Amino acid sequence: MPASDPNFSPYRRRLLAGAVTAGLLASHGLPARVFAATGAPLAADALRAAQLHAVCRTLFPHAFLGDATWLACVEKIEARVKADPAAAAPVAEGLAALPAGFANLDQAGREAALAPLVGSPFFKIARQSAASVVYYAPETWQALHYPGPSAPFGGYVDRPLVELDWLEGPRA
């Protein structure tokens, strides 16, 4: 479940601020995405949020997830950095290791850019944080036909436990 209401998220505000900045520049005839990618017109923390956002949606690109989940992932990473100062340097180093324009690459390009970082402290922090949001998100549980904790409805003992009509072939 998202850690907090994304409407009040500082990262959402920063992203919006970045988008506004980029939007202003776009009004000068330059595509906002380019500036989001190069980062030049964005505040440093907005760039960082945009990069983390792109990293998280690259990790677990489920079509059923929306922006609120990715923002919650970014918040989770930043909360981890805040709680554990030892995580700050690996995250900064990981982001610095991403190619310029990472956020503007397509999914395949971003996956290729992330691949060399697998196993790095940055990758572990990002993946662990994102997984702890994505695989608890109500949208994910719904998409995976998973009800979550079973104690609230008393378990499955009074429900059909064997439902295998689809299975072909002998059973005995």
Place this chain on the structure above:
Amino acid sequence: MSTKTFARDDDSVVVVIGSGAGGGTLSAELTRLGASVVCLEAGQPAIYEQNLPAFYARTRWSDPRGFDGDLYPDLPVLIAKAVGGTTNFWGGVSLRRQAHEMRSRTTYGALPGTSLVDWPITLEDLEPWYAQAEQRLGVSGLNGKPDIPDHNNSELLKIGARRRGYKKVSNGHLAINTVPHDGRPACRQMGFCTSGCVIGAKWSSTHAEIPRALATGRFELRQQCHATKIEHDAAGRVTGVVYLDAEGREQRQRARVVCVAANGIETPRLLLLSASGRFPQGLANGADQVGRHYMTDLVGRLIAVLPGEVHNYRGSTNSGLVADDMAHDPARGFSGGFLYVARGIQVPSWPNEIDPAGFGTEFAKLMEAYPNAVSAAVLGEDMPVADNRITLDGALRDAHGLPVAHVTKRYHANDLALMDYALKNGVEIFKSLGATFTLAKQSRTVIHNLGTCRMSADPADGVCDRFGRTHEVPNLFISDGSQFTSSAAAPPTLTIVTLALRQAAHIAEQLRTNAI
């Protein structure tokens, strides 16, 4: 709940270190037989929650561990630090050891590189105690207790296995109530067995043994009390245990007998930390056997995506058993045996079950196949190797400044041959159901820690005798899986409980006759 307390200078008590399968059962049985017991438990009461990653994060033994060898560096070992110990985590599979697994050196021969010896006891010695343990735990499918009901995940394992020609296919035997038993309710098929059964239908020391011990009025449980040293007198008899209490203050509990049941990693660590002038290599370690012969069992994961929905999370996590391969059959190319057991996986654990480093489009597709995923585990016997061992780490320290355990485990060629065979054949079980994707790999985060203070007939080969009493110290006992001389295809908990019942009767008799 009893409020019995014992004075710290009361040297008539038995001190039990650890409150899990071994320590909890031993405490309950010793107090029933009239002994007074102080149990030192390093952890707090576990808070149960149907959220496995969160439960583990809160309940596991989180000290760092030094490490060498084949285990997963980020989490080589998963055990609990909580009242009830690792019985909070277990799935309940309760199977007896087989006769040949008590005579492993004789049966398997001198496998190069192994340190096999036979147990100093036989299956016949254990059988009456196994029968008691099965009654006590209310094991399903025995003693008139119904089987755990079928569910998709167990039914599919059974159907696939029958299609592949397996014969010993069943719902297994679990220490999970199928009818109310021992003051605990019947199972509601909730899943989540391994994150602590929230209704206590699964046997755990927490729900069954600790309350039983407290009810005798002869038992004191001291939580958040971390044993740091076992002390002895000039005659080499233990006299008490030094521990750090919840406030970090050093305390000393005197004792007539000390029983160590702190899991196969922390038990040898405590003996090594208890080195003294008389026992310079560690307590009961004159033969350099403490910590050696470390076994983990062999654990494998089998996952497959099938043409229809499975919902593997429903029902008892580990019911469904294929037992044909538990026998020793050297024609398969290895010694020892293994079993297949169904294994439900909840969504929050799913990404790491598939691949702890997995990401991207293909990985997400696999995650989205969750509704159709069937899952099982392999559990097999691994071989004792003298240099697979627990030592004190040279650099890492715990929160109290004490050296943490250093874990060395390299799998033997026999282990790898067994696992390879088990995984290949396991995949065929799921392919017979029309699997469109299969995953088979050995788990390198281990949950069973065995053999590190093993029983032996000859004091040169091990740490303790046929009742778990250490060869060198007459009133010091090993009371957990550390005393296993060899591992087995069956998981260890039922045998740990069985040995604890047998040991309690022995200690009570020794106390009664003033032999210790």
